[in-house]
Amino acid sequence: MTSERSPAGVGASVILHSYNVRICHWINVIAGGYLLLSGIHIFLDFPELYWGHTGYQGYPALFKLSDWGLSWDEAGALGNRMWGRNYHFTFAWVFLINGLVYVAWSLARGHVWRRLLPGRTELAPASLKADLVEHLRGPAQERAAATSYGPLQKLSYSLLIFVFVPVMLLTGLAQAPAFAAAWPWLLDLFGGRQSARTLHAAGTVLFVLFVLVHVMEVLLAGAVNRVRSMITGKFRLPEEEM
Amino acid sequence: MSKPELGASRIVSPRPMSRRRLLASVPALGGLLATGCADALVPPTVRGGLIGAADVLTMSTTRWLMADQPLAREYERSDIAPDFPTWGQTNPENEDYQRHLSEGFVNWSLPVNGLVKHPRAFSLDELKQLPSRTQITAHVCEQGWSAIGEWTGAPLTQVLEAAGGVSPEARYVVFNAMDRWYESIDMFDVVHPQTILAYGLNGDELPVGNGAPLRLRVERQCGYKNIKFLRSIDVVDSLAGFGRGTGGLSSDFGFHWYGGV
Numbered sequence: 001m002t003s004e005r006s007p008a009g010v011g012a013s014v015i016l017h018s019y020n021v022r023i024c025h026w027i028n029v030i031a032g033g034y035l036l037l038s039g040i041h042i043f044l045d046f047p048e049l050y051w052g053h054t055g056y057q058g059y060p061a062l063f064k065l066s067d068w069g070l071s072w073d074e075a076g077a078l079g080n081r082m083w084g085r086n087y088h089f090t091f092a093w094v095f096l097i098n099g100l101v102y103v104a105w106s107l108a109r110g111h112v113w114r115r116l117l118p119g120r121t122e123l124a125p126a127s128l129k130a131d132l133v134e135h136l137r138g139p140a141q142e143r144a145a146a147t148s149y150g151p152l153q154k155l156s157y158s159l160l161i162f163v164f165v166p167v168m169l170l171t172g173l174a175q176a177p178a179f180a181a182a183w184p185w186l187l188d189l190f191g192g193r194q195s196a197r198t199l200h201a202a203g204t205v206l207f208v209l210f211v212l213v214h215v216m217e218v219l220l221a222g223a224v225n226r227v228r229s230m231i232t233g234k235f236r237l238p239e240e241e242m
Numbered sequence: 243m244s245k246p247e248l249g250a251s252r253i254v255s256p257r258p259m260s261r262r263r264l265l266a267s268v269p270a271l272g273g274l275l276a277t278g279c280a281d282a283l284v285p286p287t288v289r290g291g292l293i294g295a296a297d298v299l300t301m302s303t304t305r306w307l308m309a310d311q312p313l314a315r316e317y318e319r320s321d322i323a324p325d326f327p328t329w330g331q332t333n334p335e336n337e338d339y340q341r342h343l344s345e346g347f348v349n350w351s352l353p354v355n356g357l358v359k360h361p362r363a364f365s366l367d368e369l370k371q372l373p374s375r376t377q378i379t380a381h382v383c384e385q386g387w388s389a390i391g392e393w394t395g396a397p398l399t400q401v402l403e404a405a406g407g408v409s410p411e412a413r414y415v416v417f418n419a420m421d422r423w424y425e426s427i428d429m430f431d432v433v434h435p436q437t438i439l440a441y442g443l444n445g446d447e448l449p450v451g452n453g454a455p456l457r458l459r460v461e462r463q464c465g466y467k468n469i470k471f472l473r474s475i476d477v478v479d480s481l482a483g484f485g486r487g488t489g490g491l492s493s494d495f496g497f498h499w500y501g502g503v
Contacts, residue, residue, distance in 0.1 A: 046386030053317070053380055056327040056387035081385055082496050089503060090296035177382045178502030181314045181462045182307035193380065193388050 016147055016235035018111070024102040025230055031095040032207070038088035039204055044079025047072065049201055053192035062198060092172065099165060116161075118154035127151050135217075144222045145238045160210060164203065171200040281413050282430040285499045286481050287488045301500045305430060313436055314461035317378045322444060323389040326381075328451030334421035334471055342420075347455040352401075352439075356416075356477035359406025366441060366455050372396040372404060375438050383465035384501065393459050394442030398432055401439060402477065411479040414489065417458050420471040425490040426481055426499075427460055427467065436461040439472065463501035466492045 017025075047065030048057065055061070057072075065075050106112045121127060131151045134143070143150075149157065173179040174186035174196035190196040218226045222238070229235035283302035288294045334340075342350040351363040376394040398415065402408050416426040431437055440459045441448050448454045453470025460467050467490070481489040493499035 042386065046383075053321060054323050054389055056323070056383075056389050058325065058327070059323070059389075085384060085497065086293050089300055089498075090293045093296045093299050094292070175382070176304070176503035177314060177380075177464060178304035178308060178462050180382075181312050182304060184312075184315050187315060193382065197386060 013234050013236050014147060015233040016229040017233050018109075019233065020102065020105045020109075021111070022230055022233060024098055024105075027094065027098045031091045031098060032211075034087050034091035035095060036204065036207065038084040038086075038091065039200075041079045041084030042081050042088060043201060043204075044075045045081035045084070047075040047079075049198040050194040051191070051198060052194055053187070055194035055197075063201075092169075096169065099161075103161070115149060116154060117158055118151050122151035122154060128155070143220075144225075146221070147235065147237075156210070164206065164210075168200060168203045168207075171196040171203065175200070281428045285489075286414065286426075286428075287493070287499065289498075297498050297500065300498075300503055304502045308462065311430075311434055314379055317380065317390050319378065319392065321390045322378065322392055326389050326391045326443060326452065327387065328449075329383060329385070329387075329465070331421045331423070331470065332451040336420070336422075339420045339471065343450065343454070350455055352456060352472060353474045354401060354405045354477070355474065357409040357412040357479060358402060358477050359409070362405055364401065364404070369396045369401065369439065369441060369456065372400045375435065376442075377436055377438070377459070377461070379436070379459070379461045381465055381468065384497070385465070392442075392444050393438065393440040394445075395438035395440035395456075395459060397435060398437045398439060398458075399435075401475075402432070408477050412477045413479050414477075414481055416476040416478055416481065416484055416489075417469045417472055418474045418476070419469050420473045423469055423471075423491050424484055425458070425467050425469040425492070426478075426484070427458075427463070431460050431462065434460075434462070460501075464503075465501075466497060467501040 044065075047070070048055070048061045049063040050059060050061050066072055070078075103112075106116065128151055134150075135152065170186060171190060173183070174190050175193055180187050180193065186196070187193060190199060225236050225238075282305045284298055285301055289297060333343075347366050351365045352369065353361070353363040355361045373396070374394055375397050376392060378390060378392045380388045380390050382388045402415075412429065414426045414428055415432050416424060418424045427437070436459065438459045439456050440453075441456050443449060443452055448457060453472075456472040457470040458468050458472065476484075478484075481487055485491060486494040488494050489499045490497075492501075
């Protein structure tokens with residue numbers, strides 16, 4: 001950010017997030033929301049998870065929703081797999097295209113190297129530990145004023161974009177008979193269609209945890225200022241000198 | 243339901259189309275596009291809005307990736323599911339089906355109508371006398387379950403060839419079932435070697451719950467396209483006359499016609 005090199009005055013504003021980041025972020029919120037909701041619909045219509053190539057009612061399961069208080073019929077009544085499939089695949093495309101635009105732009109503009117990927121020193125255990133301690137201590141003044149990502153933030157965003165999303169995409173594709181025929185290595189990579197489905201479901205839990213932590217962090221680090229900076233781009237520097 | 247009449251002029255080849263020629267008619271994506279045949283990329287009825295756009299993206303992407311017609315994975319005997327599940331309709335209660343079932347399907351036959359040179363019906367024995375294919379594949383239900391079974395049946399190309407071969411206008415094959423279900427597939431899947439009309443499962447006769455006497459296996463599409471309890475086949479150039487015209491009962495309900503994902 002320019003503000004770090006040429007300190008702005010007290011209460012001054014900077015453009016924190018570029019238009020590309022802002023547009024892609026909110027498309028992601030919509031697509032991610034639909035993917036989650038439609039994915040839950042699909043899952044509820046067959047609320048068991050297995051490992052390997054084979055899995056059906058009566059086959060040894062890794063996870064049964066009925067063990068957690070929701071019977072097969074109750075789950076089935078809640079889930080609509082037709083709605084789920086239609087919207088899941090639609091917003092998977094929205095999510096994918098949006099993500100490709102974001103990554104292409106971020107690579108071209110240097111966003112990935114300058115802002116996103118953690119540096120070697122930031123990845124040092126001491127650096128990560130210090131960042132974690134700061135996070136656990138609560139909302140420090142410096143964090144409310146931060147105009148660049150911290151080490152843990154960089155690490156989690158980078159893992160999300162370059163590891164988590166590709167794994168979710170591939171575990172999704174591995175479940176599709178056409179993709180599995182075109183790319184049989186998908187089945188080998190995850191150890192079978194049911195394994196891919198189970199990993200996809202586990203990834204969904206991780207996604208929900210990410211969203212919860214992400215939203216909590218935004219609220220703790222100055223909700224109005226942070227949310228505005230993701231909508232209009234404008235971020236007001238706090239009273240405290242940086 | 244439309245049963246298109248076949249005029250002699252619609253047959254290009256005076257000889258029955260060989261399987262090799264049938265396969266050669268859909269060699270690869272380039273060939274498909276060159277012949278103006280976009281059927282392999284776009285569903286017969288494109289739904290509106292974002293969902294329709296995604297349908298086209300999904301179908302054209304997977305078909306492009308499968309342009310060289312790869313086989314769906316075939317497994318080992320040891321992978322076969324101990325008790326292959328049954329789902330949906332497991333014993334059609336209509337009189338017609340129950341009569342055929344009680345007779346052991348000896349009076350059952352499969353009419354092949356429409357854009358074939360010699361429309362005719364096949365008894366179960368006649369289908370079994372055609373060259374057969376046995377494949378150990380995973381049935382992938384769109385609901386989320388999958389199970390591996392060994393299917394034996396007559397490749398669809400063999401059946402069509404025995405009916406004199408298809409005319410160049412043929413775009414879809416419609417499968418009508420005895421439980422009033424219907425589905426259709428396009429020529430891209432029709433010519434695929436793993437697309438078979440199965441009469442056997444795991445070395446035995448096809449069980450009633452799995453679609454006796456005959457079901458479609460279209461291995462690169464989800465379970466709902468693998469229609470059971472076959473009653474007749476229509477080779478057509480348009481799906482307009484069937485149901486609501488979307489090409490299948492599941493797509494009439496609101497599923498995507500193409501079950502590749």
